[in-house]
Amino acid sequence: MKSKLIILLTVIILTFTIFLLVGLHNSAKKEVVQRFQSRQLFTARQLSKELETCLRDESRAVEILSTLPVLKNKKTDAAAKAVQEYFEYLKKDHVKSISIYDEKGTIIYSTLKDAIASDQSDTKFFAWAAQRKNKGYQFIIEDVPQTFAQSSKNSSFQVMIVAPVYGESPSNFIGLVSAVVDLDDILTSFFRADSSHTSKENAWLIDKDGTVLYQAEHPEMMMFNVHQQDESCLECHTSFKYVETILAKPTGTTAYQLKESSEKLSSFFTLNYKNISWKVVVNTPLNEVTDFVDKNSLQTVALIVVISLILLISSFLLLRSNRLKAKAETEAEKLRGQQAFNLILESAGEGIFGLDLNGNHTFVNPKAAELLGFKIEELIGKHSHTLWHHTRPNGEPYPGKECHIYATLHEGISHTGEEYFWRKDGTGFSVDFSTTPISETGKVVGAVVTFQDITERKLAEETLLASEERFRSVTQSANDAIIISNKLGTILGWNKGAEKIFGFANTEIIGKSLELIIPPDYREKHYTGMERLVAESDRHIVGKTMELQGLHKSGNVFPVELSLSEWKTSNETFYTGIIRDISERKKAEAEEEKQREILEKLNDLSGLLAEDMTLEQSLEKGLQIILSTSFLRLEQIGGLFLSEIGKNELVLKSSVNLPEAIQTMCANVPFGHCLCGRAASTGKIQFAACVDERHENHYQGIIDHGHYTIPIFSDGEVLGVIVVYLPVGHLSNPLEMSFLRSAADVFSGIIIRKHAENEIKSKNQQLQKTNSEKDKFFSIIAHDLRSPFSGFLNLTELMAEGSEDFSKVELTDFSKALHDSASTVYKLLENLLEWAQMQKGTISFAPGELSLAEVVSFGIDTINQRALQKGITLINEIPETQQVYADEKMINTVLRNFLSNAVKFTKRDGRIVVRSKKIDAEMIQISVQDTGVGMAEKDVNRLFKMEEKVSSKGTDGEPSTGLGLLLCKEFVEKNGGKVWAESTKGEGSIFYFTVPESMQNN
Missing domain, CATH: 3.30.450.40 (GAF domain)
Incomplete structure (x- = not known):
């Protein structure tokens, strides 16, 4: 019943294991494919960026070349020299040739000599370059004309980058420049560094119209349009749907099946640059991706078969063991009756057991059970070879027929020697054993085996041998040089590391002097050091690590690290040096x-x-x-x-x-x-x-x-x-x-x-200046307002206290005085408002084309009444055709101030003239000249300055504050001009300002 249960459990376990492993295999295969496609898409993206970088760099180079002055000026020889020099610089970047064309499409110079003088006027790229709208742009041609083909490789992929050349005039088309770039080198370099799953043959490029631009595995497909399918295409392909998928999406992954080949995984990424749009595609056969998983599945099947056999054999052996155990127990019962025999067995210091002809234990003494790690009852009736003699020390199976104990049982031959037994816990040990046959009536019926554990003895022997071998192995296999010499400096030992570091073979150096590996400049110090070491006056270097210089057989001097030890025999002293080449460490x-x-x-x-x-x-x-x-x-x-x-x-x-x-x-x-x-x-x-x-x-x-x-x-x-x-x-x-x-x-x-920082500093200075000017301006305004307001208050006080006592003439005079004070206050406030607007930037500024003569006439009209009162003549000498570009309101204010001041400071019957002249190609100068009282030079220098207050009364006592001139300066400078004055005391003054003649000069 127990045996049947074991067999049933074995079948159930095997079935479950098979289903579990198959499921794990399918899951692993799916995971591998997903991870690979993600990595493959990354490869396609990186390749796209690599190609775009190359095209961008070379397009920039062609652009720079198209702007060279020697090309624009049609200096053919100089242009050829410049192009050749530029080509020498660019050819390391995969540029194969550079060509210059004239306006008719003929190549006038090329680094590819066979292309010179060829006519390219009927090409697509020449027609593109000749269009004026394409000036400053570059055009990429995928189908390079045969004239420029240089590569002998079927799969070579070259493109041409074209840029038009224009002369000094924007419409003067004088030709074009082209460069042929070999992208095959880029692809080769990229895939050489990529993973083992991706190779150059697995990549291809296709443009947005479906034309194959590059296919290393099938070069015959290059420049073939996949939409033009014929019967030859269907010899390999079952469908072209995967191509439509690639063309329809910017990026992604797909899979497709070719006839007579495995399914392929494909990842693609779009490269858009200038006039091109390419699909960069990377393919890999599915079986290359999943081969490792499939191989593992075969190993799994083999493992299942082995496990099944083990379980079946174990079930069979279990049944057989039960029967043998019953028989062995019967025989053991007989032997136990022999008390004397048992006493001997129990007191023996060696392991002793008996075997029948089948090799099963018939008796076992306690020492044997102890050494083997079993209980006695676990051994009786069990097969000896199976329990503790089944495997050789090296792990190989030990066939029973090759065992010396087997020979004793079947041939009746005694044997003594060393063997290897196995304990119950799986550990093994060496034994010294002997076997003696047991005979009855002349026939062998069994054997007695005695043995003792010799593990410690074997371990001591092996340790000694291993120590000797380890020393030899370490010495010869060490990367460091291990050199033995005597006190005379004669080399006695030289390992493989020394051969590698110094270049001398063992046979070349043994018996020679250490000076062969010491640079000449250091040999004298070496001899001195050896003398001190032998004399034991320089013991501190023993056991220390030192940095020295070594000499290679080739003559090269290099840095080394030396550790020195000393050892002696009865009559000789030796030195062992461990030397390490530290060149790389020093470089690091x-x-x-x-x-x-x-x-x-x-x-x-x-x-x-x-x-x-x-x-x-x-x-x-x-x-x-x-x-x-x-x-x-x-x-x-x-x-x-x-x-x-x-x-x-x-x-x-x-x-x-x-x-x-x-x-x-x-x-x-x-x-x-x-x-x-x-x-x-x-x-x-x-x-x-x-x-x-x-x-x-x-x-x-x-x-x-x-x-x-x-x-x-x-x-x-x-x-x-x-x-x-x-x-x-x-x-x-x-x-x-x-x-x-x-x-x-x-x-x-x-x-x-x-x-x-400089800009901030400048802004701060400007702000400080503005604030200072504002404070000064307000101070001037406050001071100048005091006088008219004081007069205004005094007059109104007189009128309020006794208006009935004044005559009509007096009231008229009072009214006139009040009007003059109010006018002065109004002008001061008007100046203050305009100045504040200028400082805040809120004043309207709308420059435009103006007739200067009309602007001056308007200014004269506004001041003419006051001039007539003083008998002053106003003359406008501005040409009728003179135009300026300025803000009309600001210029009117400037002229009104200049004319008003001229009338104010000119005596009766005087003369005021307004003139203009062109002082350079950009500016017009306007002047207002009077025959008035004039000013001293020191007063002229104080005009137009905020920090200076220049005020005086006119020839008829008219008030003047000087604030109007400050506004004039602001307005003129706002329009891009300058303002200044010239004056002579007693003769008159001339006030000047400039404005732009046209908008281009403003």
Whole structure:
């Protein structure tokens, strides 16, 4: 009953295990596919960005080339030279050729000699370039004409980038420039670094119309449109729905099935740039993705089969064991009756047991059970070989027929030797054993086995052997050099590590002197040190670690680390040196020191932002910080340029040790000129190992030197350029360039910060000036209001106290005086209001085209009545055709003030003339000249100034405050002009102001 239950449980467990493993396999396969497609989509996106970056860089290069002055001026030889130089610079970026075309479409120069003189006038790209609307743009051609084909590879993918060239006139089309770019190199480079699941053959490009642009696995498909399907297409494809899916979506994943091949996983991403729209597709066969899971499923099936067999065999053995156990117990019962025998067994210090012909235990003494880890009843009747002799020490199965105990039972031969027994807990141990056959009536009926545990003895032997072997192994396999020498410096031991580090084979060096691995400059010190060591006067170096210099067989000197130990025999002293090559560690330490210095210098530069100094002082100090960077190996010479606002020009702002000739020659450098100008125009670091043809600012006696020229940028705007001198032949280094770029970024922040601080300072000064002027203006107004208000109050007081006592004539005089006071107050308040509006910026300002003669006539009309009262003649000499561009109301106010002052300070029967003249290509000068009393020079210099108060009465006692002139100055300057005066005491005055003639000059 028990056996049947075991078999039933075995079947149930096997069935459950099979279903569980199949479910896990399917789930794992689905998870693997999902993760792979996500990674595959990332690969497609990254490839798209890589291609776009390349196209963007080369389009920019073609754009720059199309604007070269030598092309615009049709200087063919100079243009050819410039294009060839530009091509030498660009060909490392996958540019295969550059060509120049004239306005008829004929190639006048090309870096691809076979293309020169070919006619491209009927091409699509020439027709595009000839359209004026495309000036300043670039066009990308996917189907490169055969004229420019250079690659012999079937799968080569090249594009052409075209830019039109125009002359000085915007409508003067003079040709175009083209560059052929090989994108196959980009694809090859990208996939070489990608994962093992993705290769160049699994990628393809297709444009938005369905034309295959690139397919390395099937180059015959290139330039084939998938919409034009024929019977040959259906030989491989069952359907093209997956292509429609790719074209319909910007990005995603899909799967498709080809005939006679496994299903493929596909991920795609859209590349949009200028006139192109490509789908970047990455394919991978499904079986490559799931192969690992499928292999694991086969291993799982094999495991299930093994488990099934084990369970079935175990069930069978269990049944058989029950029967054998019953028989063994019967026989053991007989033996237990032998008390004397049992006493011997129990007192024995060795393990003893008996076996029948089948190898089953018939008796077992306590020592044997103890050594084997079983109880005696667990052994009686059980098969001996199965319990404790089933496996060899190395883990291999031990067939019973090969066992010496088996030979004793079946051949009657005694045996003594060493064997390996297994305990109940699965651990094993070595034994020294002997077997003796038991015979009855001449036949072998069993055997007696005695054994003892020799584990400790074996362990001691193995430990000794292992120690010896370990020493030899460590010595020979160590990466460090282990060298043994005597006190004379003769090499006696030389391991593999020493061969690797010093280059000498064991056979070359044994018996030779240590001086072979010591640099000549250090040998004298070595001999002195050995003498002190042997004399035991320099014991401190034993057991210490020292850094020295080693000499390689090739002659190279390199840093090493030495640990020295000493050991002695009865009559000899030996030294063991463990030597390690620390070249890489020293390089790492040097690199770490560079990084530390970089952070320190950048921190010093950043600290300039917080220091209270001018921009020029910050630039000079920052330049000194860069030049003091030790790992750059600079010549302690450099300069810093800032770009001139509104001009494509650099201005030298700071320099350290620059030759005077260079300071003069490079005071102003146009963009694109020399290395500094090229750095500003291209936005790239310019490097030169020595002065060459690119160094256009050249003079007799210039000292050879190298250059790093670094542009300073902020939000795409060129702020300036840093130039530092290098020793001749210096090689460019990515770490140096990275540091200089970072330094330029810090300078960018300094420049922006200092500009902002200067602007804030200027605004504060302007605000302080405005507040001061406001206070002064109010003070003047208050002072000037006092007099008319005082007269006004006195008159009204007289009239209020005794109006009935005044005659009509007196009342008329009082009324006139009141009117004059009120008019003065009104004018003062009107000036105050207009000035306040100007300061707040709320006054209306609407400049326009004006007839100057009409404006002057209007001003004369407003003042004419007062002039007639004094018999003064007003003359307008402004030409009828003279036009100005200004605010009419403001100009009227200026003329009214000037004319009013002229009438006020001109005696009766005087003369006032208004004139104009053109003083330059932009401005008109207007003058108001009188024959009045004039002013002293010191009073003229005080006019138009807020801090000066100039007031006097007119020739008929008319009041004057001088405030009107302050408003005139504000109004003229608001219109872009200037105001001033000339005067001679007793002869008269001339007041001038200027305004723009037209809107372009305002």
